Amino acid sequence: MDFKKIIPSRSVRLGILRALNFVPDEPMLRFQYLLRTGHRLDLKDPRRFTEKMQWYKLHYHDPRMITCVDKYDVRSYVKEKGLERILIPCHGVYDAAEDIDWEALPERFVMKDTLGSGGHSVLIVNDKEAADREELMRQAAAWTRRNPRGKTAGREWPYYSGKAHRIIIEDNIAPRGGESLRDYKFFCFNGRVEFVYVMGDRQVGQSVRVSIYDRDLRLLPVRRVGDAPYEAADLPDNYPEMRAVAEKLAEDFPHVRVDLYNVDGQIRFGELTFYNASGYMQFDPDSFDLEIGDRWDISNLS
Numbered sequence: 001m002d003f004k005k006i007i008p009s010r011s012v013r014l015g016i017l018r019a020l021n022f023v024p025d026e027p028m029l030r031f032q033y034l035l036r037t038g039h040r041l042d043l044k045d046p047r048r049f050t051e052k053m054q055w056y057k058l059h060y061h062d063p064r065m066i067t068c069v070d071k072y073d074v075r076s077y078v079k080e081k082g083l084e085r086i087l088i089p090c091h092g093v094y095d096a097a098e099d100i101d102w103e104a105l106p107e108r109f110v111m112k113d114t115l116g117s118g119g120h121s122v123l124i125v126n127d128k129e130a131a132d133r134e135e136l137m138r139q140a141a142a143w144t145r146r147n148p149r150g151k152t153a154g155r156e157w158p159y160y161s162g163k164a165h166r167i168i169i170e171d172n173i174a175p176r177g178g179e180s181l182r183d184y185k186f187f188c189f190n191g192r193v194e195f196v197y198v199m200g201d202r203q204v205g206q207s208v209r210v211s212i213y214d215r216d217l218r219l220l221p222v223r224r225v226g227d228a229p230y231e232a233a234d235l236p237d238n239y240p241e242m243r244a245v246a247e248k249l250a251e252d253f254p255h256v257r258v259d260l261y262n263v264d265g266q267i268r269f270g271e272l273t274f275y276n277a278s279g280y281m282q283f284d285p286d287s288f289d290l291e292i293g294d295r296w297d298i299s300n301l302s
Contacts (some may be wrong), residue, residue: 018150025155029054031155036280049292053279054107057155058257060301064252065158068272071114072168078269081248086244086260086269091169097141100167102133108172111136113143114211115165117152124172139265140167154278173263181231183208184242186258189296193243195220212288215243225282236262254301 020028026043033041033054046052067073072093078084091109094100107128113121123139125131146165174181185197193215194276202208209230213221216237223229245267246258259270283289 004215009097013074021151025058029057029155032278033280046298047293048289049296050281050289051280052293052296052298053255053275055298056301057157057275060252060254060298061067061157065162065274066163068256069115069156069158069274070163071112071116072166072273073114077272078249083245083269086229086245086267088173089171090206091171094167094169095164096144097137097167098135098138100169102128105169110170110172111140112168112170113140113146113165113166115146115159115163116143117159118209122134124174126172126174126176143167152278154275154280156275158199158274173261173268181261181263184260184262185273185276186243186250186260187255187276187292188244188246188253188258189255191247191253193246193250194295196225198230198232198235200232212283220288222288223284225284236265238262238265238267242267254298255296 022169023031026231030041030043033039033050037050039048039051041054043055043058047057064077068077072090075087075090078087090098091105091247093114105128109125109128110127111123116122123136125136143165144167147160148162148164152159180200180202183197183199183202185199186193187195187197196217197210198212198213199208199210207227209228210224211230211232212220212224214220217235242260242262246260247259249269249272250256253274255274257273257276259273261268261270296298
């Protein structure tokens with residue numbers, strides 16, 4: 001069942017889920033998992049990767065995850081790992097949109113909600129003079145008004161721990177001329193990369209192309225349902241270094257997705273994500289969900 005086709009409006013979908021905030025997390029996750037994947041959620045003996053991610057939400061609460069989901073605070077975690085060199089230059093973090101010194105910003109930059117997720121919490125500016133400053137400020141102000149205790153649709157607890165939503169502004173490292181930035185998403189389990197999304201041709205908040213590779217960057221005969229494949233002909237020569245960086249950042253967690261970019265051979269940090277697509281993605285073949293689930297041992301977690 002495709003929830004997005006039943007209710008095309010994203011704002012309506014989110015409104016419905018917010019209205020259901022009173023429902024406890026476990027029954028809500030069971031309902032959403034069935035609705036989104038077509039499978040019943042087994043939390044007593046989870047086998048699928050997507051099932052284990054729901055278990056992870058409910059039962060694994062490392063306080064460091066609160067730091068790592070915040071797009072500004074995670075920078076301190078990256079520095080602690082000795083990887084400050086991969087951080088994208090930051091022009092500031094702001095509690096309110098009116099605090100931003102527009103004149104001090106460079107020609108090109110990216111604005112993000114520090115606790116946002118997906119393309120709906122990112123504003124890309126390629127030309128400051130041509131940008132609609134009033135609209136940018138309106139959207140950024142809306143981020144800071146979000147309830148710091150308001151539950152996310154997927155019940156991802158680190159995002160509603162009580163920390164305020166802020167605005168972070170970073171360099172725009174995308175190629176000039178409209179070409180989208182290629183994204184490498186490393187899925188790590190107990191500090192080891194098991195598979196990688198390579199993504200491109202992104203239309204922010206709308207669509208993206210994605211292909212799935214193994215840890216040695218060999219293309220897998222697997223696709224993510226709902227997305228067209230991405231043909232990446234010129235994969236980076238320094239991929240082994242990228243993988244080592246991802247595993248260094250992932251070493252403290254049973255599972256985390258590490259997002260990196262590679263710009264002219266220079267590795268850049270994107271974000272850390274613990275609940276990719278909130279654990280509701282589907283694969284073709286479906287057996288890939290079980291295969292990856294077999295590689296994630298949660299037996300000793302609490």
